[in-house]
Amino acid sequence: MPRFRLPTPSRPAALQSKAKRPAGANGPSGPVETAAEGGIHVVDWLDERTSLSGGLRWMMFRKVPKGTNWFYTLGSATMFAFLSQAVTGIFLAMYYDPSPTRAYESVRYIVNDAFLGEFVRGMHRWGSSVMVILICLHMARTFFFGAYKYPRELNWVIGVALLILTFAMSFTGYLLPFDQRSYWATIVGVNINGTGPLVGPYLSDFLRAGPEFGATTLSRFYAIHMMLVPGLIAALMGAHLYLVAKLGTTAPPWMRAEREKSLIEDEV
Amino acid sequence: MNQLEKEEYLREYALLKAKGKPFFPYAIAKDSAMAVITLIVIILMSLILGAELGPKADPTTTTYVPRPEWYFFFLFEVLRIIKPPEFVPMATIGVPTLCMILLFLLPFYDRSAERRPERRPIATAAGILTIFAMAYLTFLGANAGSPNEIDMAPPADLKGAALTEWNQGRLVVAQSGCLACHQIGENGNHGPGPRLTHIARNLPAAAIAQTLRNPTAPMPSFQRLSDTEPEKFNAMVQFLGSLK
Amino acid sequence: MSDKHKKSSPYTADRGIPGAFEGETVTRRRFMNVTAQGLGGVAVAAFALPALGFALGPVFERTKMQWQDIGPLSDFNEDEYIPKVFTIVNGIGTAGETTAYVRLRNPEIDTEPEDEYNRVIAISTRCNHLGCPVRFTPAAGRFLCPCHGGVYDFRGLRAGGPPVRPLDRFYTRIEDSRVLVGARYSVNSELKRFSPRDPGQPVDGIGQYLYPARFSTPEK
Numbered sequence: 001m002p003r004f005r006l007p008t009p010s011r012p013a014a015l016q017s018k019a020k021r022p023a024g025a026n027g028p029s030g031p032v033e034t035a036a037e038g039g040i041h042v043v044d045w046l047d048e049r050t051s052l053s054g055g056l057r058w059m060m061f062r063k064v065p066k067g068t069n070w071f072y073t074l075g076s077a078t079m080f081a082f083l084s085q086a087v088t089g090i091f092l093a094m095y096y097d098p099s100p101t102r103a104y105e106s107v108r109y110i111v112n113d114a115f116l117g118e119f120v121r122g123m124h125r126w127g128s129s130v131m132v133i134l135i136c137l138h139m140a141r142t143f144f145f146g147a148y149k150y151p152r153e154l155n156w157v158i159g160v161a162l163l164i165l166t167f168a169m170s171f172t173g174y175l176l177p178f179d180q181r182s183y184w185a186t187i188v189g190v191n192i193n194g195t196g197p198l199v200g201p202y203l204s205d206f207l208r209a210g211p212e213f214g215a216t217t218l219s220r221f222y223a224i225h226m227m228l229v230p231g232l233i234a235a236l237m238g239a240h241l242y243l244v245a246k247l248g249t250t251a252p253p254w255m256r257a258e259r260e261k262s263l264i265e266d267e268v
Numbered sequence: 269m270n271q272l273e274k275e276e277y278l279r280e281y282a283l284l285k286a287k288g289k290p291f292f293p294y295a296i297a298k299d300s301a302m303a304v305i306t307l308i309v310i311i312l313m314s315l316i317l318g319a320e321l322g323p324k325a326d327p328t329t330t331t332y333v334p335r336p337e338w339y340f341f342f343l344f345e346v347l348r349i350i351k352p353p354e355f356v357p358m359a360t361i362g363v364p365t366l367c368m369i370l371l372f373l374l375p376f377y378d379r380s381a382e383r384r385p386e387r388r389p390i391a392t393a394a395g396i397l398t399i400f401a402m403a404y405l406t407f408l409g410a411n412a413g414s415p416n417e418i419d420m421a422p423p424a425d426l427k428g429a430a431l432t433e434w435n436q437g438r439l440v441v442a443q444s445g446c447l448a449c450h451q452i453g454e455n456g457n458h459g460p461g462p463r464l465t466h467i468a469r470n471l472p473a474a475a476i477a478q479t480l481r482n483p484t485a486p487m488p489s490f491q492r493l494s495d496t497e498p499e500k501f502n503a504m505v506q507f508l509g510s511l512k
Numbered sequence: 513m514s515d516k517h518k519k520s521s522p523y524t525a526d527r528g529i530p531g532a533f534e535g536e537t538v539t540r541r542r543f544m545n546v547t548a549q550g551l552g553g554v555a556v557a558a559f560a561l562p563a564l565g566f567a568l569g570p571v572f573e574r575t576k577m578q579w580q581d582i583g584p585l586s587d588f589n590e591d592e593y594i595p596k597v598f599t600i601v602n603g604i605g606t607a608g609e610t611t612a613y614v615r616l617r618n619p620e621i622d623t624e625p626e627d628e629y630n631r632v633i634a635i636s637t638r639c640n641h642l643g644c645p646v647r648f649t650p651a652a653g654r655f656l657c658p659c660h661g662g663v664y665d666f667r668g669l670r671a672g673g674p675p676v677r678p679l680d681r682f683y684t685r686i687e688d689s690r691v692l693v694g695a696r697y698s699v700n701s702e703l704k705r706f707s708p709r710d711p712g713q714p715v716d717g718i719g720q721y722l723y724p725a726r727f728s729t730p731e732k
Contacts (some may be wrong), residue, residue: 009528017409060292065284068295073302080303084310100607104324111321122314130310134340137481143374143395146383150269150277153375165340174337178607180433182326184334184434188659191643193714197722202571202708211708211728213327214601214608216570253383257283266607328597328611330637330647332656345641348660353676356641356712415656416647444651448663449672457661460672486671488652500651 058245065251071145072249074138079237081131085169086230088124096176096223099214103178126172136167147250155243156238165233172225175218186221187213273381278392326407333414341409342402348412348457411454418442418455423510437507440500449487454512461487464511480505544555550678578731579685579692582614586630588691590618596634596678598693610691611637612682613648613655621667630682633692634682635668640698641675643711644676669701676714678703695730 049055064072085214095114097106110117139159143147148156175186194204269277280482283285287297326332336344343364350359378391413419418438425436441447447456450464467476480501494501524532524539532539537545582596585591593613607670612634617626622633635655639646655664663672668679678701683694686725698709706715706725713723 029665051531060296061290063285063288064291064295065281065288067284070298070302072295073299076299076308077302080306081310083439084307100604104321105291107321115463118319119314120319122319123310125319126313126317127310129337129339130306130313134306139396142400144385145390146385146388146391148375149378149381150274150375156375157372160368160374163371164368170337170339177321179322180325180329180332181322181334181336183327183607185336185340187638188334188336192360194710195357195642197357198724200361201710201713201723201726205569205726205728206572210573210601211726211730212601212608213574214570215604235398248281249291251281251284251288253385253436255284257280258288325607327607327645328637329610329645330595330611332645334644344660347674351661353641353670353674353675353714356674356676359674360712415658415661416649440651444650445649445654445656446652447665448652448654448656448661455672478694486665488654488665492652493651 003117009178049084061224062245064249065255067252067255068249069252071141072124074134074141075244077130078131078138080090081127081134082233085124085131088120088127089230091120092124095228096222098176098219099176100213100218103176103218107177107179114169128173131166135163139163145250145253147204152247152250155247157241158240158243162233162236162240163231165236169225169229169233172221172229175221178218183213187216269381277381277450277454296311298357314470333416335412336409338406338410342405345409346410348409353421404471413447413455415445415447416442418447420453420455426510433503433506434510436500437505439504440504441507444504445492466511468509468512473505476508477501513638552583553716559659572590572727574728575730577683577695579694581690582634582693583691584688585616585632585689585691588614588616590616593635594649595637595648596693601694613637613685614691614693628685629683629694630681631686634663635695636682636696638711639675640670640677640679640711643675646679667703668699669703675711676712676719677701679710689712695732 007115092110093104095117097103110121112118123133137228142156142159164242171185171189174189175182190204193207196203205211207217207220208214209220347359348361350356380388382388418441420438421436422431427481441452442455446452446461446464449461450456451458452464456464471479481494482491483489490501490504493504515526521527522537524536525534529539530731543707560572580598582598588594588695592617595611596614597609597611600610614632614634616635622630624630637645637647639657639659639662639664639669641657641660644657646655646657646662646664648655653666655668656671657663657675662670662675664675665671668681670676670678678699680696680698682696685692696708696716698706700706700715700720702707706720707729709715709723709725713719717721
């Protein structure tokens with residue numbers, strides 16, 4: 001059955017929406033437009049002096065092959081967990097005191113008295129577990145998809161270094177609350193390093209800052225946990241990301257490109 | 269991978285990439301969704317599990333049973349099952365270092381061009397095996413009890429005074445350190461002593477008592493316990509005699 | 513190759529470098545190159561070496577052995593271990609304390625030669641597998657480690673599990689019927705004394721050379 005459509009009657013002039021017009025010669029015509037112009041000016045000013053837009057465009061608008069799925073988000077999720085650890089860690093450091101006589105009390109203050117203290121410490125504590133799980137899943141994905149193969153060998157090596165540094169983070173972070181579990185885990189961990197032949201005895205003295213657990217052992221672990229390892233992780237993460245952008249995200253191994261006829265003929 | 273395979277891969281990848289979508293906003297959208305999920309999980313864990321602090325570190329303790337964070341359980345279990353003292357440096361330094369080197373060098377010894385997991389049976393099997401081994405070691409490590417506690421249910425037919433004595437015997441056995449060398453059910457260490465899980469099938473209670481008083485070395489004698497505190501000794505014998 | 517790149521002569525003039533002086537062997541470019549690398553190296557070393565030395569310092573620091581009173585001689589006997597708490601690291605409160613199991617020397621079982629330091633036997637509670645706290649179990653007469661299954665007999669010798677050497681001991685002295693306890697020392701399976709090692713480091717056979725004494729061993 002044919003359908004008939006009546007033409008929509010035109011609205012009265014008073015109700016018609018007016019198209020926006022860009023600002024004319026006499027400048028922006030309202031506060032919103034002024035603000036937008038201002039923003040554009042700032043970005044332009046920055047870009048004129050840094051030329052960052054080229055790099056950003058290279059990073060953000062590079063193509064990701066067809067077929068990439070949720071497994072490919074594990075790496076960025078790991079990075080996000082690291083950022084969350086960094087931020088919560090900075091706030092915990094505002095209250096924490098790395099001295100063997102006061103460390104436990106300062107953590108107890110964070111957990112019991114500080115506003116949102118238990119929540120922030122909980123995020124930092126469980127965030128470490130989440131980060132370990134995510135980095136292991138990310139590595140498993142890379143392994144099973146064969147994504148460590150040519151040309152991405154170097155990125156795999158950096159990734160393994162990041163995995164080891166992540167475990168170093170969780171190990172050095174362990175001691176800081178200075179409860180029983182922290183203390184004995186650290187004793188065992190330091191002694192594990194001490195079982196290396198020839199260098200072991202000096203290595204464990206170095207980690208402990210002396211022959212026994214002493215006054216500066218905690219601050220040594222704190223400095224390693226706070227600055228040394230996170231600095232290395234951030235630097236290596238930058239290199240890891242640069243290589244991902246440079247070499248491109250891998251396609252799932254089962255994806256095959258459809259060749260155009262003309263290309264196949266060319267190959268012969 | 270030879271030069272031909274390398275070029276083949278690069279060509280294939282270039283074609284796939286050309287068919288792909290820009291990183292922003294398509295991949296970023298997924299990444300952001302995953303980031304939100306990650307953060308929600310962390311926040312929920314923090315809210316539900318909290319951040320309780322254990323008792324303060326006490327280097328003078330002789331009763332604390334140290335256990336690591338869950339993601340070090342596998343290493344803890346490796347240290348527990350590698351018993352001979354000569355192999356300790358191998359368990360502490362050797363095995364972890366070897367694993368790290370193998371992991372670092374993976375792209376340099378696995379040089380085949382194939383990337384599909386089902387066509388790389390050795391790599392895929394090794395990966396799955398590693399995951400299962402780690403999971404199993406973590407499970408064992410998580411369930412490693414204290415050597416001073418026995419966690420098991422009493423036999424169903426025990427009632428009243430016999431049950432009390434059984435429980436007391438369980439306590440005495442646990443606190444006498446039997447589990448350091450023997451295994452009772454899921455508790456204790458494998459060796460050097462024999463498993464005691466079904467000891468009463470082979471030995472009657474009188475023989476057990478005799479062995480406790482006059483053991484073969486290196487097992488220590490419980491003669492003194494039987495002289496000074498016979499009721500504890502009898503409870504011990506009754507408990508061990510119930511392990512059928 | 514042209515004459516310009518001939519490296520045979522040490523003189524820049526002979527190598528045909530434009531603007532070369534008589535008897536000159538180093539070009540300006542080469543000089544600047546060496547300066548840049550040399551000064552850069554010195555600048556890095558100037559902050560890296562002191563920082564490294566600063567971090568390594570404690571490895572070479574020696575403390576003085578101190579004697580502490582842990583009670584009258586009458587507190588102890590030959591048949592049972594009495595746990596005693598004393599300080600091994602000063603200035604950090606309870607975190608610097610440790611426990612030792614103390615008994616009197618019993619000539620019937622203690623076969624190692626007697627001297628002024630072992631009339632009272634003080635056994636450390638650190639397991640010599642990886643340093644967990646061992647506990648003495650009177651009923652079995654054994655020291656048990658709760659971590660990885662280490663077992664030691666009444667004298668602290670290894671009876672089972674992974675520990676690599678017997679339990680460490682502390683020097684003890686009797687002065688005016690009071691028992692004083694000093695620094696820790698390690699023993700091998702014949703109870704011969706060695707400077708204190710960390711747990712997990714054997715001192716039998718080749719072990720004493722693979723795990724040498726540390727610079728931080730306390731002074732007597």
